[in-house]
Amino acid sequence: MRIYSRILGTGSYLPAKRLTNADLAAELAQQGVETSDDWIVERTGIRARHFAADDQGCSDLATEASRRALDAAGLAAQDIDLIIVGTSTPDMVFPSVATMVQHKLGAAGCPAFDVQAVCSGFIYALTIADAMIQNGSAKRALVIGAEVFSRILDFKDRTTCVLFGDGAGAVVLEASDTPGILATDLHADGKYKDILCVPGHVNRGGILGDPVLKMDGQAVFKLAVGVLEETARASLAKANLTDADIDWLIPHQANIRIMQSTAKKLKMPADKVVVTVDQHGNTSAASIPLALDTAVRDGRIQRGQTLMLEGVGGGFTWGSVLLRY
Ligand SMILES: CC(C)(COP(=O)(O)OP(=O)(O)OC[C@H]1O[C@@H](n2cnc3c(N)ncnc32)[C@H](O)[C@@H]1OP(=O)(O)O)[C@@H](O)C(=O)NCCC(=O)NCCS
Numbered sequence: 001m002r003i004y005s006r007i008l009g010t011g012s013y014l015p016a017k018r019l020t021n022a023d024l025a026a027e028l029a030q031q032g033v034e035t036s037d038d039w040i041v042e043r044t045g046i047r048a049r050h051f052a053a054d055d056q057g058c059s060d061l062a063t064e065a066s067r068r069a070l071d072a073a074g075l076a077a078q079d080i081d082l083i084i085v086g087t088s089t090p091d092m093v094f095p096s097v098a099t100m101v102q103h104k105l106g107a108a109g110c111p112a113f114d115v116q117a118v119c120s121g122f123i124y125a126l127t128i129a130d131a132m133i134q135n136g137s138a139k140r141a142l143v144i145g146a147e148v149f150s151r152i153l154d155f156k157d158r159t160t161c162v163l164f165g166d167g168a169g170a171v172v173l174e175a176s177d178t179p180g181i182l183a184t185d186l187h188a189d190g191k192y193k194d195i196l197c198v199p200g201h202v203n204r205g206g207i208l209g210d211p212v213l214k215m216d217g218q219a220v221f222k223l224a225v226g227v228l229e230e231t232a233r234a235s236l237a238k239a240n241l242t243d244a245d246i247d248w249l250i251p252h253q254a255n256i257r258i259m260q261s262t263a264k265k266l267k268m269p270a271d272k273v274v275v276t277v278d279q280h281g282n283t284s285a286a287s288i289p290l291a292l293d294t295a296v297r298d299g300r301i302q303r304g305q306t307l308m309l310e311g312v313g314g315g316f317t318w319g320s321v322l323l324r325y
Helices: 021-029 037-044 058-073 097-104 118-134 190-195 217-238 256-265 284-297
Strands: 004-013 017-020 048-051 082-086 112-115 140-148 166-176 181-188 201-203 206-208 248-251 306-313 317-324
Touching (some): 004 058, 004 181, 004 284, 037 256, 048 166, 058 097, 082 097, 082 118, 097 140, 112 118, 118 140, 118 166, 118 181, 118 284, 118 306, 140 284, 166 284, 181 217, 217 317, 248 256
Parallel strands (some): 082 112, 082 140
Antiparallel strands (some): 004 166, 181 317
16 A cells, blocks of 8 residues: 655744835845835735844744644654755754754654755655655654745845745654655756855855855746746646646745746636745745645645645756645
8 A cells, every 4th residue: 555645734933023025125225225115016926024033043943833833733743753854044054954953842863854955945855755754764754944044145135135034834744544745746957056046155164155145036037937837747747637636836935926927827726826925025945834834724725635835946946746635
């Protein structure tokens, strides 16, 4: 009999500091950087974002989201036998955020590691956890997407700093004989590294290169719309389903226009797309589990429904997970 991995519970966390577009525009104006609520809403759909406090690291956000997911699943940290965190903004170069989360949750012993696939990080992490559950290596996995992108933004670059925010989302997956994750699909193409990257890195006790996010927005936009349709169709084909079978599309929350274009290509009405980008901006690997948790908790997503989760990000990386909730 096939073993599936099933979502038992979801959780998310946004740091307390919330900046509306107007708040951010006022802060940027003090540094001579001009932007407006109108421009940001019209081009991206973003209305607000959250920034972590100075003393909050990625692992703190991830731990809070994990506690909420464990509560929703009715489990304790000791019940978990695998922890995977999708992140590109870890507390340190090493050890991983996943080992820090494990310790902060009061657990020890189970494997814990990070996956670095930028905004596709949660999709990559979920796919790995699903494979490890299917092959019997794990029974109950905590899968997290967590980011503090505010730490890598250039607040003098208005074309990028208005787009991103901090947050975390988590799911508890359990081995089950009922579906479950139905299909997964992952891809990457390293030739696109320069259109979205943070080139700076630690080198001999200093930072070599510029340690802030650089992006060619239009190139990213074009690529994202194409690959998001392709990967959704690939997952559907693997599960022998069609776009008409999807109850909810939960795309990476980067830009409302990318989400609308993808939904149109998949013939999904706008009210079947979970949109939270307006409230937290692009939180990279955290955005899909944040959106999932929001729609589970507000009652839109019901048990037995079919969900298409899909992401795209720096690398370039992209992929999707089709599941029955
Ligand atoms: C970044 C993005 C919102 C820019 O939107 P756009 O419609 O392509 O806008 P452009 O870059 O053509 O800029 C248009 C104008 O707005 C200006 N502008 C850019 N950022 C601005 C801001 N924050 N406030 C006001 N004006 C801004 C530009 O300087 C430009 O002015 P100009 O015409 O006088 O030169 C859009 O390209 C995008 O969303 N790309 C995908 C980004 C993404 O999702 N990344 C993450 C993927 S994981």
